[in-house]
Amino acid sequence: xxxxxxTARRWEPRRLxxxxxxxxxxxxxxxxxxxxxxxxxxxxxxxxxDALQRLAELPSPG
Numbered sequence: 001x002x003x004x005x006x007t008a009r010r011w012e013p014r015r016l017x018x019x020x021x022x023x024x025x026x027x028x029x030x031x032x033x034x035x036x037x038x039x040x041x042x043x044x045x046x047x048x049x050d051a052l053q054r055l056a057e058l059p060s061p062g
Contacts, residue, residue, distance in 0.1 A: 003054035008047045019044045 004011070011019070024039035038045045 003051040003058075004047070005050070008044075008051075020048060023048065 008016075023044065024042050026037045028035045028037055038048060
């Protein structure tokens with residue numbers, strides 16, 4: 001909820017889970033990194049990518 005904007009911020013928890021967990025994606029391991037690749041045709045790919053980017057930019061609490 002911290003990183004969502006617009007109408008996505010008002011989604012109910014049930015709708016949020018449905019849209020996030022039903023995403024078509026691949027988890028790719030390369031070297032020592034894991035990369036989550038979301039399908040480009042999926043309607044909420046941009047919302048999740050933006051939220052993950054904002055989450056990475058948050059300061060560390062410790």
